Amino acid sequence: MNRHTKVPLSVVMITLNAERTLKKVLETVYDWADDIVLVDSGSTDATLPIAQQFNCRIFYRKFNGFGPQKQFAVNQAKHDWVLVLDADELVSEKLAQEITALFADGLPGPAGYALPRNLIFLGRVLRYSGQNRQPVVRLFNRRKGDVTPVAVHESIQVEGTPGTLSGILIHDSYGSLHDYVQKMNQYTTLSAKEMAVRHKKAHIGLQGLRFLFTFVKIYLLKGGVLDGYPGFMWALLSAVYPVIKYSKLQEMQNQVGESKPSPVLVFE
Incomplete structure (x- = not known):
């Protein structure tokens, strides 16, 4: 599959005043993701204009917890395969290549995949501190998994054992x-x-x-x-x-x- 060919996958995210990182995040998925869903809970900064520049399908929903908000976003996806991102998580080039390769010969086999995530804190990638290559399930078939319905520290649960990818998800969570x-x-x-x-x-x-x-x-x-x-x-x-x-x-x-x-x- 050509690197810039859109793959049958929906990127979904929730936002609230995410202008610091949103443009960088969308730039890492726009070239290859066929569908981008953004569920906003009332941003007053440039979040929505940035999302419009990348042709995101934008929905408004009052926030009632991270789990329910993300599940709502998943439900709006055009495709069964979804990549759930926070508005401060960047897909590395290697990870993007791995994901697009999964769809080269049809749909992936496992119900979901765990992605290794690294945290940037105070301008530095933490290589230790329990934050190096922490696996998080973010890529999954929504017919075979869902987001846990909790207010905070939600996760994605899928049927069976998820596969694993090696490309890094970069978590640029804190600007200060x-x-x-x-x-x-x-x-x-x-x-x-x-x-x-x-x-x-x-x-x-x-x-x-x-x-x-x-x-x-x-x-x-x-x-x-x-x-x-x-x-x-x-x-x-x-x-x-x-x-x-x-x-x-x-x-x-x-x-x-x-x-x-x-x-x-x-x-x-």
Whole structure:
């Protein structure tokens, strides 16, 4: 198959104010993906004009969690085979070649494929820190898989064992520490709400242990120290994440307790 021949595949993504990375992402798939679906939840920056430049089919949907939002996007695809991308994930040239090669002689065999993903953090690709070539299932046949219906940290589940590709998916998630803190605030709130629905206990007394365990695991056991300053900051902020998440859960549980009516004392 010619490199620039469109393959029968839909790229789907969800967006909200993604102008920083969206153009770069779309440039990595536009030449070869037959269909690009973008589901936006109310962008006020240049996200939509950028998407229009690449002939994306644009839908609006109020955001109600990452899992449901991405599944809605998958449902709008023209093709059964879909590639689910975040608006900050770039398909490397090698990965694009591998994907197009899968369709050279018909449709792929497995129900889905795991793609190795590398994270860019503070301007550096993390080679260690538990972020090097992390496999994520993103390419799949929607008749044989779906997006888990959770508010945050969703994944794609497919029938059987997914195949694997070797080309890299480049995750350029955080433009700055400010971006990271903003996303951490959003994600920890969604995670806390998800845990509250499942009646999970906060166990606030374990916060120190959560922080220490996560930091040691990422910085020492997974080699974050070898990633220099970005590795240190990734380990530090990743260790703060569960502390904030469980603290928000505790806060929600306290608010529920305070909202309950006080018992009425009857004196006879």
